[in-house]
Amino acid sequence: MPGKNLSREEARDRAAIIRVESYRVHLDVSAAADPGRPTFRSTTRISFDCAEPGATSFADLLAPEVVSVELNGLALDPAEVFDGARVTLPVLAAHNELTVVAECAYSRTGEGLHRFVDPADGETYLYTHYEPADARRVFANFEQPDLKAPFTFTVTAPAAWDVYANAVQERITDEGAARTWEFAPTRPISTYLTAVVAGPYHVVRDHYTRELPDGTRLEIPLAATCRRSLAPHFDADEILTVTKQGLDFFHQEFDYPYPFGKYDQCFVPEYNIGAMENPGCVTFREEFVFRSKVTEAAYESRANVILHEMAHMWFGDLVTMKWWDDLWLKESFADFMGSYAQIGAGTRYRSAWITFANRRKAWAYRQDQFPTTHPITADIRDLEDAKLNFDGITYAKGASVLKQLVAYVGRDAFFEGARAYFRKHAFGNTVLTDLLDALEETSGRDLRAWSAAWLQTSGVNTLTPELVHDAEGRITELAVRQDGTPLRPHRIAVGLYDLAEDGALLRTDRYELDVAGERTVVAAAAGRPVPALVLVNDDDLTYCKVRFDERSLETLRTGLGGLADEAGPDAPSLARALAWSAVWNLTRDGLMPTRDYLDLVLRFAGRESDVGVLQSLHQQADSALAVYADPARRAEYATALAECALRELSQAAPGSDHQLAWARFLADTAERADHLQLLRGLLDGTGRIDGLTVDQELRWSFWLALASHGRASAEELAAELERDNTAGGRRQRAQCLAALPTPEAKAAAWAAVVDSDELPNALVEAEIAGFNRPGQRELTAPYAAPYFEALETVWAERSIEIAMRIVGGFFPRYQTTPETLAATDAWLSTRPDAAPALRRLVLECRDDLARALRAQECDAQ
Numbered sequence: 001m002p003g004k005n006l007s008r009e010e011a012r013d014r015a016a017i018i019r020v021e022s023y024r025v026h027l028d029v030s031a032a033a034d035p036g037r038p039t040f041r042s043t044t045r046i047s048f049d050c051a052e053p054g055a056t057s058f059a060d061l062l063a064p065e066v067v068s069v070e071l072n073g074l075a076l077d078p079a080e081v082f083d084g085a086r087v088t089l090p091v092l093a094a095h096n097e098l099t100v101v102a103e104c105a106y107s108r109t110g111e112g113l114h115r116f117v118d119p120a121d122g123e124t125y126l127y128t129h130y131e132p133a134d135a136r137r138v139f140a141n142f143e144q145p146d147l148k149a150p151f152t153f154t155v156t157a158p159a160a161w162d163v164y165a166n167a168v169q170e171r172i173t174d175e176g177a178a179r180t181w182e183f184a185p186t187r188p189i190s191t192y193l194t195a196v197v198a199g200p201y202h203v204v205r206d207h208y209t210r211e212l213p214d215g216t217r218l219e220i221p222l223a224a225t226c227r228r229s230l231a232p233h234f235d236a237d238e239i240l241t242v243t244k245q246g247l248d249f250f251h252q253e254f255d256y257p258y259p260f261g262k263y264d265q266c267f268v269p270e271y272n273i274g275a276m277e278n279p280g281c282v283t284f285r286e287e288f289v290f291r292s293k294v295t296e297a298a299y300e301s302r303a304n305v306i307l308h309e310m311a312h313m314w315f316g317d318l319v320t321m322k323w324w325d326d327l328w329l330k331e332s333f334a335d336f337m338g339s340y341a342q343i344g345a346g347t348r349y350r351s352a353w354i355t356f357a358n359r360r361k362a363w364a365y366r367q368d369q370f371p372t373t374h375p376i377t378a379d380i381r382d383l384e385d386a387k388l389n390f391d392g393i394t395y396a397k398g399a400s401v402l403k404q405l406v407a408y409v410g411r412d413a414f415f416e417g418a419r420a421y422f423r424k425h426a427f428g429n430t431v432l433t434d435l436l437d438a439l440e441e442t443s444g445r446d447l448r449a450w451s452a453a454w455l456q457t458s459g460v461n462t463l464t465p466e467l468v469h470d471a472e473g474r475i476t477e478l479a480v481r482q483d484g485t486p487l488r489p490h491r492i493a494v495g496l497y498d499l500a501e502d503g504a505l506l507r508t509d510r511y512e513l514d515v516a517g518e519r520t521v522v523a524a525a526a527g528r529p530v531p532a533l534v535l536v537n538d539d540d541l542t543y544c545k546v547r548f549d550e551r552s553l554e555t556l557r558t559g560l561g562g563l564a565d566e567a568g569p570d571a572p573s574l575a576r577a578l579a580w581s582a583v584w585n586l587t588r589d590g591l592m593p594t595r596d597y598l599d600l601v602l603r604f605a606g607r608e609s610d611v612g613v614l615q616s617l618h619q620q621a622d623s624a625l626a627v628y629a630d631p632a633r634r635a636e637y638a639t640a641l642a643e644c645a646l647r648e649l650s651q652a653a654p655g656s657d658h659q660l661a662w663a664r665f666l667a668d669t670a671e672r673a674d675h676l677q678l679l680r681g682l683l684d685g686t687g688r689i690d691g692l693t694v695d696q697e698l699r700w701s702f703w704l705a706l707a708s709h710g711r712a713s714a715e716e717l718a719a720e721l722e723r724d725n726t727a728g729g730r731r732q733r734a735q736c737l738a739a740l741p742t743p744e745a746k747a748a749a750w751a752a753v754v755d756s757d758e759l760p761n762a763l764v765e766a767e768i769a770g771f772n773r774p775g776q777r778e779l780t781a782p783y784a785a786p787y788f789e790a791l792e793t794v795w796a797e798r799s800i801e802i803a804m805r806i807v808g809g810f811f812p813r814y815q816t817t818p819e820t821l822a823a824t825d826a827w828l829s830t831r832p833d834a835a836p837a838l839r840r841l842v843l844e845c846r847d848d849l850a851r852a853l854r855a856q857e858c859d860a861q
């Protein structure tokens, strides 16, 4: 296995002979604020046993320079034992002491130890991010999840800084301009879960206490941190409230005391993902510190992430998958718990399951229809496979299937199984059967068949109602047809809806049943008058695509907006969210013309009371317009959507979330001169909408609209940056510049990202987002050929995080033509030996493109 990769077999062989007793890691980042210093000193001492004395093995390390290697008192020549990715360990003894001193590189890609300089005040901030295998960029180790050990971190940092790690600090030693922080040993954890955060972070401290069943008190110090310049926007109270609600809830449900001492939550800059569950030191993307007004959906999403990471303290950190095949064992659970706990813990976010049905599942459906989809329990051959598997299957489909499992075995058996699993496997590693054993024991049900159907196969089933009625309009037979391979057992609810006098569509009947095989009759419905709407998978118990019979679809065309739960037509409704999700799937599948979908949005989005659902409608309408619409009709649709946005914006309650959402949607859809002029007026203060605060983030979204239509100059964008000279401002300006409709702007963005690796991850993302704009097809068309030519070089030379962004971001997805499809196929057929992970990404882009072409064809008929 060449280079930086590590195969499952190598990991298995290594785990068979090695048992790690402890790590001691010292990092010297005292000169981190000096941008001329590309590296820091890393010293690792590993004590470990080898079951086969005399055997050879290796440690992992990605470092520009190894200073010294000492094994059992014997100095080894780095030039001989270090190849850039591994340190060969020749002739191991029964017990071994390995010390590796290296110069490791500060990262600009968010992988390893990331260094960031705040443009607002010049301060330097560091944090680590490792999953799946980047701890080896910071210290020598055995980088695989099943070689757990206690870690003792010592960090030498500038005297004015604070340092956070997984455990509490034991002592701080002053050394003039620097201080050395020594942390307590952790409990046994995996390398990818270790963490260090260092810098002049702003911190808010709090405390959680709880009486345990045995009468002792559990004390958990809490901290929440962010960059100093973000402190005025930091609503730590809200974050800590959700944190305490979550700690109450998980203690009550999991009945296993939080095992990692203290709980820090660090909001860090230029973070690649949402958050990471490092025990005792969770890292979050700092965009969760809101510097402008956001909607309640953003707060809900943040609370979801806080609870997701907290669930990992048990699912993932206390009990960890043996290898990345079973990544779902932690991610599916955490994803499920993120929603479940929002309701269960009594947070103020009551729409969790609506959001889950509408947004989270959309991610799963998309991923599960790619040719590259995989079972929830995946086949992960190596680290590149692992990196790509943090996907819609592992997270959202896995969570959906767990929701189905709760419906199948019952809530009590599910949680009793989880409790038994934690007790049995605490600080250990597990595979699928360990979990099934625990759940079978508590539920008394055989879960092997369930697991085979749901966890070990891929693909999504479609459920369609089939209704036959008599001459009097009474149901003769209502059945649910199941399509897709394999057919699966589903626990579902079928809802029947009728129109009330006020036009609302209300549920009159609900039948809960097990669906199995191709066709299942809903016997209880016979004899009832034919309803206006049949909704299969009402209440969203299972994971499937929902279809409608003809009559139901006609009802939705005129009445979707009136679909309501008991709480009334103005309340958020799960049934309505499910209907929106179903019509979106019909559109994506080329079964509903894009114009019909957009017509539903035009008619009913204005009535959608759940702002999260509304915002996903906006996103989907944007996508529909960009890639699913008949190109000949695109301009007409865009105008209609912008007019709709304008109308709703003027009618929304002043200062409301809905008003903000519509303002953003107007910026997304504005193309006509008068609409763009309106945005400009809002920016320069000559225009005003009652209650709408045009704050900094909204200003940037207006500038992006103006820039991409050639109505903003580089000077104006520079002036806006002057006004907002922050990290966020720099990213936004970079995006706006890349979005300018000129060949020069496109060339500059391409060169900055593809031809150079100078930019940090966050600016790479901004440049790509600006480059690839749906309205600029002619300008970006010349880059399709260079894109395919660059792919393999990019994959070989760039870090995987950046390579993934380039491959996905520069794919000519707005060139929705048969020619682009042919070029993609040509690349795939002539590169059978390209890295499998790279081929997977290109195959997924190809599938999106083919789907767009089918949808366009449907819309053109």
Ligand SMILES: [Zn+2]
Binding pocket: 277, 308, 309, 312, 330, 331, 334, 335
């Ligand atoms: Zn997670």
